[in-house]
Amino acid sequence: MIYRILPLVLLFLMSFAPKATNNVKNIETDPKMVASNVTMSMAAKIEMVYNSLNANNFAIPQMDCFKRAMEGFYALKQSGAIEKDIITIIDFSMSSTKKRLWVIDLTSNTILFNSVVSHGMKSGGEYATSFSNSQNSNKSSLGFYVTGETYIGKHGLSLKLDGQERGINHNARARAVVMHGANYANPSILRSQGYLGRSQGCPAIPESLKNQIINTVKGKSCLFIFHPSRSYEIASKLVS
Incomplete structure (x- = not known):
């Protein structure tokens, strides 16, 4: 059968x-x-x-911010725009009273620096809420940048930045949006006015950290300025 x-x-x-x-x-x-x-x-x-991530006794960025930063990093790395496995992440959804800048070594997955950072004076007070790519706007620009060369300017050692997103931050060099140290970006100012001093659009950092941070990230590393702006996500081709 x-x-x-x-x-x-x-x-x-x-x-x-x-x-x-x-x-x-x-x-x-x-x-x-x-x-x-x-x-x-x-x-x-x-x-x-x-x-x-090795936090190295620092706080770590929020996952949503980190995810978008890494999406752009991998895209820029693949295109050859960046050469270093270093990423600087700035989270402008956070208060300027908080340490909202991270420098991360992606070779060792270690956070090297975590610092306060200023936004543009026309972008907002304690919080950055408005952004622009226009000349003389005195606003910060969101998105991805490639770090360029250093120079000595009115703020001492400074770092030129090249915006990678047309219509979002591609005017950075023409606007002289650079990373530099500034007295108004020192944490001590928080005690007198309640929020960090503001720039003309530059990501300004404390004087005490500027040499270390700039010398670490200079020369074609990735810098990403994040804000959960719907208009940015629609315009950007580097984040999903």
């Missing part, structure tokens, strides 16, 4: 084999499925880096 049933069972199982194979091929070749798998892989990679 079993010899009569066995061929029917085999025929039944074989009838499903081509469909299974076709499904696998469809998954492998469907552009939407491939894109989804790439996105999942990138998200998993970023989460792994985030979870393995």
Whole structure:
């Protein structure tokens, strides 16, 4: 009896084999499925880096901010725009009273610096809420930058920045938006006015840290200024 049933069972199982194979091929070749798998892989990679960060006794950035920073970092790294595995992240969703700048060595996954940083005087008071790419706006610009060369200016050692996002921050060099130290960016000013002093659009940092930070990040590393602005996310081609 079993010899009569066995061929029917085999025929039944074989009838499903081509469909299974076709499904696998469809998954492998469907552009939407491939894109989804790439996105999942990138998200998993970023989460792994985030979870393995050596805080070095500093606070760590919020995951949402870090995720967008790393998306742009990998895109710029792949394009050859940046050369160093160093990323500077500035989170302008945070109060200027908080340490909202991080410099991270992605080779060792170690936070090297965590500092206060100023935003533009026309971007807001304690919080930055308005941003611009326009000349003489005195506002900060969001998005991704590549660090350039250093120079000695009115604030001493300073670092030129090249905005990488057209319409968002590409005027940075023309606007002289640079990283520099400033007395108004020193934490001591918080005691007298309740929030950090503001710049003309530059990410200004404490005088005591400027040499260390600038010398670490200069020369084609990635700098990202974050704010959960819907208009930025719509315009940017470097974050999802």
